[in-house]
Amino acid sequence: xxxxxxxxxxxxxxxxxxxxxxxxxxxxxxxxxxxxxxxxxxxxxxxxxxxxxxxxxxxxxxxxxxxxxxxxxxxxxxxxxxxxxxxxxxxxxxxxxxxxxxxxxxxxxxxxxxxxxxxxxxxxxxxxxxxxxxxxxxxxxxxxxxxxxxxxxxxxxxxxxxxxxxxxxxxxxxxxxxxxxxxxxxxxxxxxxxxxxxx
Numbered sequence: 001x002x003x004x005x006x007x008x009x010x011x012x013x014x015x016x017x018x019x020x021x022x023x024x025x026x027x028x029x030x031x032x033x034x035x036x037x038x039x040x041x042x043x044x045x046x047x048x049x050x051x052x053x054x055x056x057x058x059x060x061x062x063x064x065x066x067x068x069x070x071x072x073x074x075x076x077x078x079x080x081x082x083x084x085x086x087x088x089x090x091x092x093x094x095x096x097x098x099x100x101x102x103x104x105x106x107x108x109x110x111x112x113x114x115x116x117x118x119x120x121x122x123x124x125x126x127x128x129x130x131x132x133x134x135x136x137x138x139x140x141x142x143x144x145x146x147x148x149x150x151x152x153x154x155x156x157x158x159x160x161x162x163x164x165x166x167x168x169x170x171x172x173x174x175x176x177x178x179x180x181x182x183x184x185x186x187x188x189x190x191x192x193x194x195x196x197x198x199x
Contacts, residue, residue, distance in 0.1 A: 012076040019067050027067065031060055034077050038084050044152055045088040047141060055091060059084040085157065089167055092145060131197075139189035147182035154179055 007015065007029040018026035038059055043052035062083055070079055140148055146168075153164045154175075161179075165172045 013072065016067070016070060016072070016076055019064075020070070027064055030076060034080055035060070037077065038080055041081055041152075042084050042088055044140065044156075045085070045149060046091060047148075051091065055087050056084060059087050062087070081157070085153070086167075089149070092149065093169070135190055135193045135197075136186075138193060139186050142189055143182060143185060147178055147185065150175055150178045151182045151186065 007025055010018075010026070010029070012030065012033070015026040015030050019030065035056065039052055039056040042055040042059070043049065046052055046055065059080065063080055066083075070076070140151070143151070149168065150164060153159045153167060154161070159167070161172045161175050165175045168175065
């Protein structure tokens, strides 16, 4: 790292402008600031440490190549997150994992739950934040690729149904159905994990 001290104290916007002029030190500072979040997003989607490392590294290479195209409509972290999500989705499509979850199986698993009244409760209330994060991670790991991805895109990234459907290559109805099942399944898993902890 350069001995200059202005990089760590500079804002993302300033670092981006410097990087757009070819300043590699400025870009290195951006990587240092955001690499953990980008890796975490990759891992949350592919659930494999080695693949997450490769995909997050690939996203930084792509970001450096495209840095001049960054217009600043959103924050740099948001822009980076979009890049890594798209790379992960492409990766999952290549692995044909997203297609592995059949609508028939989902209907079979979620059919009974759809007839049940919606119970509004918070099974994670009062948990320590770190413990909650671990439980959510464990519960997410038990969801299928398709259900986990739809939750990440809609709930965590805030994408609308139509945008999620476009990215995942299926209909809005399918997305709504998957999201309904994924939410119920996640709540059920979190409740089970809470019971395990308390027993």
